[in-house]
Amino acid sequence: MLLRILRGAFGLLGAAAGFYVGRAGLNLWQVGGGVNPPPGLSWTLLALVTFVAGLVGYGVAQHIINLVTQSMRWLEGRLQRTPAQEIISGALGLICGLIIANLLGASFFHLPLVGPYIPMVGSILFGYLGWSLGTKRRDEVWSLFNIFPRWGGKERDKGKGESVRSGAKILDTSVIIDGRIADIIKSGFIEGTIVIPAFVLEELRHIADSSDLLKRNRGRRGLDILNKIRKETGITVKVSEVDFDDLTEVDSKLVRLAQKMGAPVLTNDYNLNKVAELQGVRVLNINELANAVKPVVLPGEEMTVQVIKDGKEMGQGVAYLDDGTMIVVENGRRFIGQTIAVLVTSVLQTAAGRMIFARPKAADRKLGAHHQALERSEYQCLS
Numbered sequence: 001m002l003l004r005i006l007r008g009a010f011g012l013l014g015a016a017a018g019f020y021v022g023r024a025g026l027n028l029w030q031v032g033g034g035v036n037p038p039p040g041l042s043w044t045l046l047a048l049v050t051f052v053a054g055l056v057g058y059g060v061a062q063h064i065i066n067l068v069t070q071s072m073r074w075l076e077g078r079l080q081r082t083p084a085q086e087i088i089s090g091a092l093g094l095i096c097g098l099i100i101a102n103l104l105g106a107s108f109f110h111l112p113l114v115g116p117y118i119p120m121v122g123s124i125l126f127g128y129l130g131w132s133l134g135t136k137r138r139d140e141v142w143s144l145f146n147i148f149p150r151w152g153g154k155e156r157d158k159g160k161g162e163s164v165r166s167g168a169k170i171l172d173t174s175v176i177i178d179g180r181i182a183d184i185i186k187s188g189f190i191e192g193t194i195v196i197p198a199f200v201l202e203e204l205r206h207i208a209d210s211s212d213l214l215k216r217n218r219g220r221r222g223l224d225i226l227n228k229i230r231k232e233t234g235i236t237v238k239v240s241e242v243d244f245d246d247l248t249e250v251d252s253k254l255v256r257l258a259q260k261m262g263a264p265v266l267t268n269d270y271n272l273n274k275v276a277e278l279q280g281v282r283v284l285n286i287n288e289l290a291n292a293v294k295p296v297v298l299p300g301e302e303m304t305v306q307v308i309k310d311g312k313e314m315g316q317g318v319a320y321l322d323d324g325t326m327i328v329v330e331n332g333r334r335f336i337g338q339t340i341a342v343l344v345t346s347v348l349q350t351a352a353g354r355m356i357f358a359r360p361k362a363a364d365r366k367l368g369a370h371h372q373a374l375e376r377s378e379y380q381c382l383s
Contacts, residue, residue: 007061014057015050022049083242083260089141093134094127101126167192168238169284170258172267173200173250177207177222180286181266185233190266193236194229197257199243201226203250255281291349294323297356299344305358306339307332321356330359 023046079087104126105119134141169192175181176196184190204226208219230237240257247253251272258265264282267273276283297303305319305327317332319342329335329342342358349355 006065007058010061010064011054011058015054017057018053019046019050021053022046025049082245086135086138089138090131090135092141093130093132095130096134097126097128097130098123100130168195168261168263169193170195170197170240170254170261170263170265171200172254172265172269172272173203173207173222174269174272175267175286176200176204176225177218178268178286179221179225180290182225182228182233184286184289185229185235191235193238195238195240195261195263196226197240197242197254199250199253201239251275255279258282290323291354294325294354297344297347299346301344302341302361303327303344303358304339304341305329307335307337309336325354325356327356327358330357332360335360 101119101122105122108118109115111118169190171181171194181190185194204219204222206219207215208223210216210219226237229235240261242257242260244253244256247256251269254265254272255276258276258281259279264284265272265276266284266286267276268285268287270287273283273285305321307317307319307329309318310316310333311318311328315331315333317329317335319327319329319332321327327342329340330345332340332342341361343361344356344358346357347354348357
C-alpha cells in the first residue's frame with residue numbers, strides 16, 4: 001500500500017514537472033515569434049506532455065525507491081557496526097567543520113562570479129575534514145570530557161568497571177582451537193562472562209570452510225569447543241557484535257576490543273601476548289598457566305623415568321614426564337628403552353616450557369664406589 005502511494009506521488013510530481021515544462025515551452029515559443037497554435041491544440045499538447053511526464057515519474061518511482069531503500073539499509077547497517085563514541089565524535093567534528101566553513105565563506109560571499117559557490121565548496125571540504133578528524137581522533141575528543149565528571153570519565157569508567165566486576169574475558173581464536181580452555185572453565189578456575197567477538201567467530205568459520213584438511217579440522221574443533229563451553233560449563237557466554245572497520249587483523253581488533261571493555265584476553269598466542277602487553281591490555285596465557293601448575297622439581301631430587309630417544313649432544317638421552325616436560329639425561333643414551341632412576345642436576349625455565357637436566361643414579365653409585373676404592377688404596381699406601 002505504501003509503495004503504491006509513493007509511486008502515485010512520484011507520478012504526480014512528474015506530471016507537475018511536465019506541466020510546468022510544457023507551459024514554459026509554449027511561452028518561449030510565443031515570445032520567440034513562432035506561429036501561435038490554436039488554443040485547443042495548445043491545451044492538448046500541454047496535457048499530453050503532462051501525461052507522459054506523469055507516466056515517466058510513475059515508472060521510475062520503483063527504481064528510485066529501491067535505490068533509496070538500499071542506501072538507507074546500508075547506512076543503518078554501517079551505523080550499527082560503528083561504536084557510539086565514534087559517531088558522536090564524528091558529528092562533533094562535522095559541526096565544527098561546518099562552523100569554520102560558514103565563517104570563512106562569509107568573507108568570500110561578495111566576490112563576483114565565484115563568491116556564492118565558495119561557501120558551498122568550503123562546507124563540503126571542511127565538513128568532511130571535521131568528520132574524518134573526529135572519528136580518527138575520537139579518543140582525544142572523549143578525553144576532553146574528563147573535565148565533566150558526569151559526562152566524561154565517570155561514565156566511561158563505569159562501563160569498564162561493569163566489565164571488570166562481571167569478570168568478562170575475551171577469547172582468542174588460538175585458545176578456542178587449542179581446546180584446553182573448555183576443561184579449565186569446567187574446573188571452575190575461570191569465572192565471569194566469556195566474550196566471543198563476532199570477528200573471531202567469522203575467522204573460525206573461514207578456517208572450518210578451508211580446503212586444507214588440517215585447517216578444516218582445526219576450525220571445526222574450535223566450533224565444537226565453543227558449543228561445549230556454552231552447553232556443559234554453565235558459564236555465561238556472550239557474542240560481541242562490536243567490530244572495527246578501520247582494522248583488518250583479528251589480533252588488532254582483539255586488543256582494541258579489550259581496551260574498550262577493560263577486559264583481559266585469553267590466549268596462547270605468544271605474539272598476541274607481547275603486543276597486548278605493550279598496549280596495556282591484560283593477557284591470560286594458558287601456556288603460562290600450564291607451566292605454573294607443573295610440579296616443582298629441585299636439583300638433587302630423585303626421579304624414575306623412561307629414556308626413549310637420543311639427545312642433541314653426544315651420549316645424551318631424552319625422557320618425558322606425564323605433563324610433557326622434557327628431561328635430558330646425561331650419559332643416558334645407553335639406557336634407551338629402559339626405566340631408570342635419575343638425579344636432577346638443574347632446571348631450566350624457557351618460553352616453551354620447563355626443561356630438566358639429570359644424570360643416572362647408577363652412575364653416581366659407580367662414581368661413589370670408585371672414589372671409595374681410591375681413598376682405600378691411598379690409605380693403604382700411606383700406611
